[in-house]
Each structure stands twice: as C-alpha cells, then as structure tokens.
Amino acid sequence: MPAREYTPRERIVYSAAQVVRERGVSGAGLREIVDRADAPWGSLQHYFPDGKQQLIGEAIGWAGAYAAARVEEYAAALGTPTPGALFAVMAAQWERDFARRGFAAGCPLVAAAADVAADSAALREAVRDAFAAWTAPLTAALRRMGVPRRRAASLAVVMLSALEGAIVLSRTSEDLRPLRTVVRELRPLLDAAVPGAGSGRRA
C-alpha cells in the first residue's frame, strides 16, 4: 500500500482483497483478513454490519478501482503511447509482483468470479462492475492513441482477457513466460490498430 495513513476500514477492505487473491472468497477467513489489516476484531462488525458479503463486495470494488487507476497512470507515463506499449506495462506490473512476492497471489477479480458467480448475484455484479471500471479507462486510453472507437472497446476486452488468462498460467506454472508470451504476440496486433501506424499496420 502507498505511504499515507489508511483508516482501519480501508485497511480491512485492502486486506480482504489481498486474502481473496491468495485463497478465493470461500477460502478467505475473516480472522486472517482482520489480522493482516492490523485492525481490532470488533471493527469488522462495526464497519461491515452485513458481514462477509458486504466486505467482499467492497474489496471487489476496490480492486476494480485500483486496476483502473493503474491503467490511467501507466497510459499517462508512456513515452511512446501505443496500445502495445500500454499492454506491455500492464503485464510488467504482474511480472514485478510475481518476481518480488512469489506466485501466491493472483487477480482478485478472477478469484472472486470463480467462487461467487454461481451463488451470489450481488457479488457477481460487483465483479462485472469492477471489470467494467477497469475496461473504461483502457478503452479511453486506446481511443486517445488513435484506435477507432469500436476497435478500442474490442481490444480492451482482448487485453484484459489475455492478461487475466496469462496471470493464471504464470501463477500455476510459477513461470513468467506466459505473461511475456502474450505481450510479445499481441503487441503487433495492438499497435496495428492505430491507423497509419506504419510497419505494424494490419494486413
């Protein structure tokens, strides 16, 4: 987490997202979430009177907002803003995370989807909304790079799909190659979506 002082409530939501990344929703214990948040046990009931469902819903929302903010940040920081370069930095964030902290934690949205889609309409919708929150700035960034409107929405779906799948493959094989492979293979396709992008132009 960044350096400013977070409230106990914020720390619990963040902690819930982190535990879901490792163990899924069903496997995420409230005791572990509160312990990792360095919060008193009673604060759980105080801040989340509706219990685990409420807390997980907020953690999913947090994850979507976090992913969206990273996309904005990466897109703004690119020296040469191309779709392929943006995809590469999105994947590089995961490479760094795996390289530094090991392969224990995956994407919280994929983990939550696996557990809740069948049994909780409210949490399934929270995951859907989180993906939508992530897709929106990605599509907008592609548009600013010159990708035509309909293509931008499609390529955002391709980027998130390939990234999420490669995270699962890298995590389970404890190997960064799947992430690197999707970047290498998709970069030309993504860059060629900008009309007049020269050598990357689509056939």
Add this chain to the structure above:
Amino acid sequence: MPAREYTPRERIVYSAAQVVRERGVSGAGLREIVDRADAPWGSLQHYFPDGKQQLIGEAIGWAGAYAAARVEEYAAALGTPTPGALFAVMAAQWERDFARRGFAAGCPLVAAAADVAADSAALREAVRDAFAAWTAPLTAALRRMGVPRRRAASLAVVMLSALEGAIVLSRTSEDLRPLRTVVRELRPLLDAAVPGAGSGRRA
C-alpha cells in the same frame, strides 16, 4: 457426460469438477459432490481415502484430459484446419455451454488455481499439469496446420490465455460478447502464423 455407463468413482470425479466449476475448491462441499454423482456417501471414503485433496487433484486431472481430448476432436473435425478456425470452435464450445446452461459454471482449472495455488503445492502442480496436458495437443495441432514450432507454442499460450480470460468476462457479465470479441480479434493473428497463408499474412 457421454452415454456409456460410468463407474461411481468416475461419476464422483466428474461431479467434483462440475461443483468446482461453480463454487471453486474451498466452496465445493463433499456432500454436494457425492449427491450429484448419485453415489453412496461411503464411496467417497472408499475411493478417495486421502479425502478432498485427492478427489480435487483427480478432478483437475480429469479436466485437463477432457480439454485436451476436445482439442484433438475439434482439430480433426475442421473442414479448413486453420489456427483461427480451431480457436473459434474452442470458444464456441463455451458459448454453447453458457447459452444452454447459463453462466453458473466457469473453467474448473481457473477456479482451482484461484483457491489452491497459494496453499497446496500438490494441487497447484495438478493445475499446472492440466494446463500442460491441454497445451500439448493444441501446439501439435498448430504445428500440423503449418505454424512454425516456436510460434506454435507461443500461440497456444495466447489462445488459452485469451479463452480463459474471456470465459471469466463472459461469465461475470452474463454476456457472450467477450468470447466472440477475442475470436474476432485473434483470428487474423492466428491464421497469419501459417507461412504463405495469403490475405491473413502478417505485416
């Protein structure tokens, strides 16, 4: 399941994979697995003396073998065997499954990865091996279609990554469009990997 008579043991493994598809590993109850398998409760202990871990490991192995068999079958049945056409039929299987049975069940390998990667080396390795079992016939099929060796391995990773991610997006949005979008966007890239493939040729 196909029509031949399955043993109670086989039915329990199949049932475990189906329940994991809906609820993940932590959320999968043994009682539900046995009930859906239409097997006596005692058969669980009889066939799986090492308990849930053993059963889930076998269910993951079954899922990898199932996915691999489907790839073989689809590749053999293609009128015009191209990489893009193979990807399209792999995605179409999921479209049919969602259209017929709703969006409750996702891929068991992704669901298992979310729950077990952090906590069980044995089950993480089972998921890794299942993905490898699925990747092998896919890479072999791409090779037979004329894709150069190294490219075939890379594109198999792209196909599985994009498919798995799109399954999550389609499932959580209860909408087939993510699956259709990745097929539409990736077909030209995949088909252009066959040298001399004409209009799909890579720029």
